[in-house]
Amino acid sequence: MEEAVKAMQAGDMATAEKELQVLVKERDPRAQFFAGLYIYGNPDSKFYDPNKATPMLLDAAERGYVPAMLPIAGAYAEGKGVPKSLFEAYKWVAIAERWHGQVSPQAVEQLSRDMKPDEIEKAKAAAAAYTFKTK
Template sequence: MRLTLQRGTALIAVIAGLGAGLIGATHLATAGEEEGREFMQAGEYGKAIQELQPLADQGSPTAEYLLGEIYFGGHGGDMQQALKWMTASAEQGYAQAQARLGMIYAKGLGVPINNVEAYRWFALAARGADPKAQLKTISEANRGAIAKRLSPAERSQAEALVEDWRPAGAPVIATPKQSEGVIGQVGQVIPGIRIQLAAVKNADEATPEWARLQKTLGTQLDGLVLTVESVDLGTKGIYHRIQAGPFTDKAAAAAKCAVIKQMKQDCLVVVRKKP
């Protein structure tokens, strides 16, 4: 559904106000982050990155957020790195990063416009922000504006993503069989809805490839279990497909793929039914 010019203009104005106030309102937990912020305000982005990078590597959500802001501003790194760090912060539940991701997907800042993702992150920011903070009010307003862009099916998908979301690092409850993953035999149909990320020719490469994907995609694979689907492609030989899941429905899997593709990683949804 397309917004009228009046509604679209209102949304952009609210989002712009959010972006302008993010850095100044950030609560910084460590001295290194404080120094990084001061370097950012002075325009010394190289020094800011030197302060923030080690902290971001250690998983500090505020450092990840600030590093993402630097890269989105074009002061080092690239858009892929910017999205990586902003997403890592948001996935830990940092409301300001969640609101920023909402803005990024709503306006298509370096990524295609994705209204489902925009709604999801604005909704999570509104839920997690301080009730008395302007961030909560703005996020709620933007969530409402984005909702007008969504079809009923898209709204249902977005609400499901909000409901299912858990902060990165939260315990994932799974049966032992699920946590071990599933390695299929050639031609075996493994029922379920999953996302396919890669394929390897040697079975021994499957586990290392999964480890590489976990490192590259970070929190995007949290809670997902490896499934290796082996297929015989005739003259091309046998391939072992690296898949992750399970998902409750195709919409949830498609939404995950949309985010992963923004990180320059191939991704497609696979649905396997019982034979």
């Protein structure tokens, strides 16, 4: 993991990708997060591919990796690599808040503007009832 982070910091995404591959295949949530956000999820990366990034971020988030929750909320809000769903975006923001993720009030406000009050309540209820996957 350390070599991959060094490579990302140096802008060498090819080496970072290579270093992370084994850990990504083992479903290490940290590796999925780094690969999903910085290698495949970064529009400035030559490896940019939301269809590759989003499943990694979603798998990490679904298994409780808090740093992956806000990027997956953003993916749902924008429809990048997943069907656009403000409900799912709000749900992931609410889950991140529950687990002390750094959620900006502006993000919540922006999502709330485009949702009906009953949709917000349903998303909050889904977040409260959500249980992380263990496998």
